[in-house]
Amino acid sequence: MSALASGRPPRTAWRARARARIAYLEAELERESGRLPPGDRTALIEGMRSHLERARAAADEDFGWRMLWSGSTAREGVCSNIRNAEVLLIQLVSDDEAAGRVSEVMALVKDHLDADDPRRVRLALRLRPIISGDVTASDRDLMGRALDAAYSSLDDELARVRSLRNILWAATVLVVIGVVNLALYGWFSPSSLSLCFSPQGGSGDRVTIVCPTSEHYGRPASTDASELARATDILTVEIAGLAGAALTVIASLRRIRGTDSPYMLPLASAVLKLPTGALSAFLGLLLIRGAFVPGLSDLDSRAQVLAWAAAFGAAQHLVTRLVDDRAQMTLSEVGRTTDAVINPERVAVREGPPASAPGSPNGAGPHDEPHGPDGDGEPVPDGGPPHRRSGA
Numbered sequence: 001m002s003a004l005a006s007g008r009p010p011r012t013a014w015r016a017r018a019r020a021r022i023a024y025l026e027a028e029l030e031r032e033s034g035r036l037p038p039g040d041r042t043a044l045i046e047g048m049r050s051h052l053e054r055a056r057a058a059a060d061e062d063f064g065w066r067m068l069w070s071g072s073t074a075r076e077g078v079c080s081n082i083r084n085a086e087v088l089l090i091q092l093v094s095d096d097e098a099a100g101r102v103s104e105v106m107a108l109v110k111d112h113l114d115a116d117d118p119r120r121v122r123l124a125l126r127l128r129p130i131i132s133g134d135v136t137a138s139d140r141d142l143m144g145r146a147l148d149a150a151y152s153s154l155d156d157e158l159a160r161v162r163s164l165r166n167i168l169w170a171a172t173v174l175v176v177i178g179v180v181n182l183a184l185y186g187w188f189s190p191s192s193l194s195l196c197f198s199p200q201g202g203s204g205d206r207v208t209i210v211c212p213t214s215e216h217y218g219r220p221a222s223t224d225a226s227e228l229a230r231a232t233d234i235l236t237v238e239i240a241g242l243a244g245a246a247l248t249v250i251a252s253l254r255r256i257r258g259t260d261s262p263y264m265l266p267l268a269s270a271v272l273k274l275p276t277g278a279l280s281a282f283l284g285l286l287l288i289r290g291a292f293v294p295g296l297s298d299l300d301s302r303a304q305v306l307a308w309a310a311a312f313g314a315a316q317h318l319v320t321r322l323v324d325d326r327a328q329m330t331l332s333e334v335g336r337t338t339d340a341v342i343n344p345e346r347v348a349v350r351e352g353p354p355a356s357a358p359g360s361p362n363g364a365g366p367h368d369e370p371h372g373p374d375g376d377g378e379p380v381p382d383g384g385p386p387h388r389r390s391g392a
Contacts, residue, residue: 018059018078025085026052032092041092048088055081072162072263083151090144095135098143102130105147112153119146157334161263164330168268168323175275179238182282186234194226195233195285197305199298212236212285212305237285238278240306241313245277248317252324269327273320277313284312 029048032041058077090101106127113120123146130139186193196211209216209225212233219228249270285308287293299305 014075015059015078018055018075018082021082022052022056022059025082025089028089028093029085032089044088044091048085048092051081051085051088055085080155083148087144087148087151090147091140095133098135098140099131099133102127102143105143105150108150109146112150112157113146117149119149122146154334158263161265161330161334164327165263165265165268168265168272168327172268172272172275175272175279179275179278179282182279183235183238186229187231190229190231190233191226193234193286194229195237195282195289195305196225196229197289197299198223198225199300210299210302210305212240212302212309215302234282236306237281237309240309241278241281241284241316242274243277244281244310244313245273245316248277248314249273252317255324255328265327265331269320269324272323273316276316276320280316280319281309281313284315285309 025048029045029052033045035041055078058074058081061074090098090105093101102123106123109120109123119142123142126139126142130143182193194211196209198207198209205221206218207221207223209219209223209228211225211229213230213236214228216228252270252273285305288299288308299308
């Protein structure tokens with residue numbers, strides 16, 4: 001029994017939206033099933049029903065303890081079957097409804113296909129005739145193929161988002177493993193990765209040794225600072241670096257915009273900052289202790305050590321900011337097509353459908369390609385120069 005039939009609410013918002021869309025498509029299917037099914041409508045109806053059944057099964061599936069990493073699989077199954085059902089629905093509806101749906105199809109095509117894509121150009125040139133009710137079998141096939149191509153392009157765009165999300169989570173896991181191993185190594189062998197400092201200024205043969213978790217005064221000048229390192233020194237430094245990184249995460253929220261992408265890419269980018277801050281705090285203090293930074297080799301107090309650790313933790317933003325920019329660029333590419341030299345939709349509206357040629361139901365010549373004054377088979381906007389293909 002499905003979760004919907006048993007009265008259980010959906011576990012996530014996308015499942016609720018998916019079930020609502022499935023219910024709508026099932027209602028459309030029942031209406032179309034009531035019409036006499038001439039020709040191959042029976043096969044289309046059965047195909048659409050099969051896709052909707054698979055979509056509902058994927059939306060209702062309970063993965064149990066595997067839910068954390070199986071959600072994307074379920075969502076892909078739901079969305080792909082719903083989209084295929086919508087493509088089949090274009091072939092089933094009446095001519096009047098097809099004329100009404102062509103604007104929705106054109107909107108999706110404009111969002112996800114390049115402006116010079118042949119399917120988009122052909123659909124744009126047939127837009128006015130279809131809206132006026134002149135719908136042919138070729139037009140239905142064109143609408144279905146254009147819609148399927150738009151959905152395929154959307155899938156490719158979301159696949160890039162998913163791939164980057166997976167890379168960021170994998171990088172986060174690897175950095176966390178490295179940070180935990182450093183803390184464990186420092187716990188069992190604190191002197192080998194000592195972050196203790198022996199600042200100058202002691203009186204006579206006595207010196208002060210400063211560590212992340214302790215301060216030792218009046219020690220003999222021959223004392224090795226590494227011998228006074230404690231097991232929790234590296235862990236303390238990493239916690240301070242994590243706190244500094246958390247501050248940059250909060251500051252970066254002002255740049256994050258809401259997104260309808262299903263993979264929470266901004267969250268993955270933000271979480272990566274936390275373990276990176278802990279790692280950069282350790283490496284920064286290690287560089288200071290090794291006198292790698294000119295003029296900065298000894299820290300005077302425990303508070304100063306922790307302050308530098310927090311500063312280095314916040315400094316990870318200089319590197320992870322590049323990751324943020326890449327994530328935002330990837331999200332912005334979803335639904336954004338490349339610009340073209342021509343605007344076929346504007347041409348279709350200004351000039352109307354091209355003159356019919358023998359053998360072409362679409363009225364665009366034998367090969368359904370518009371022939372403009374540039375001789376290349378592409379329309380030219382009013383007042384615009386003839387467009388030549390690159391390399392011509």
